[in-house]
Amino acid sequence: ETGVTQTPRHLVMGMTNKKSLKCEQHLGHNAMYWYKQSAKKPLELMFVYNFKEQTENNSVPSRFSPECPNSSHLFLHLHTLQPEDSALYLCASSRTDVSARGTGELFFGEGSRLTVL
Amino acid sequence: KQEVTQIPAALSVPEGENLVLNCSFTDSAIYNLQWFRQDPGKGLTSLLLIQSSQREQTSGRLNASLDKSSGRSTLYIAASQPGDSATYLCAVKEGPGTYKYIFGTGTRLKVLA
Numbered sequence: 001e002t003g004v005t006q007t008p009r010h011l012v013m014g015m016t017n018k019k020s021l022k023c024e025q026h027l028g029h030n031a032m033y034w035y036k037q038s039a040k041k042p043l044e045l046m047f048v049y050n051f052k053e054q055t056e057n058n059s060v061p062s063r064f065s066p067e068c069p070n071s072s073h074l075f076l077h078l079h080t081l082q083p084e085d086s087a088l089y090l091c092a093s094s095r096t097d098v099s100a101r102g103t104g105e106l107f108f109g110e111g112s113r114l115t116v117l
Numbered sequence: 118k119q120e121v122t123q124i125p126a127a128l129s130v131p132e133g134e135n136l137v138l139n140c141s142f143t144d145s146a147i148y149n150l151q152w153f154r155q156d157p158g159k160g161l162t163s164l165l166l167i168q169s170s171q172r173e174q175t176s177g178r179l180n181a182s183l184d185k186s187s188g189r190s191t192l193y194i195a196a197s198q199p200g201d202s203a204t205y206l207c208a209v210k211e212g213p214g215t216y217k218y219i220f221g222t223g224t225r226l227k228v229l230a
Contacts, residue, residue, distance in 0.1 A: 002160070002162065002163075004160075006160075031216055033216070040222070041222070042121075042220045042221065042222050043206075043208075043220040045216075045217060045218070048216040050216065055216055056216055056217070088158070090160055090161065092161075094216075096213070096214070096216070104148060104149050104166075104210050104213065105149075105151060105163060105166045106151060106161075106163065106208070106210075106218055107163060108153075108160040108161040108162070108163075109160050110159055110160040111158075111159065111160045113158060
């Protein structure tokens, strides 16, 4: 149990569906991340939120829409996806208060395996 | 542009062997380096975090070292067990204020019983 919970763990959707991935962290962190992991590729950073403000959007297509209502919750809304979007989507969180020792450690959830038919 | 490389991509060893996994990075100006373990279809589990001012960190049978000047980190696993079979990834964070962690592609380890 890492303190970062993702739901659902598995999702199958058609190209015309709309679905959402959810992430919740219980670590008191201020930053939350969405990563995409495809086979044989390094992790790809998609979005970063710091204190619920978006700080990074790594040129992600608009069919992926993030939402961060507070520092503990992060969503990824999915619509009109393509089969190549099938991947493991990982949520992570960290603390970025530079005055504290040991900050910057990244904690991941178990991931949501997405299959687009 | 920072690049992180992990060689080899895959490794098989007999149970009980001590082994070393390698992580190289091209820009020595890093804030920290983190080692992760990933089991198939699962998320990443943090193993060890080394701050830029540190030379090594230990946790149980794991020891990670950091040599910033040469752009290298190693993860040493003592007395390997079949349960250590997983993919091991390293990631560098370039600064305290950045949110970008640069990941390697990982080393897939198989420990044979």
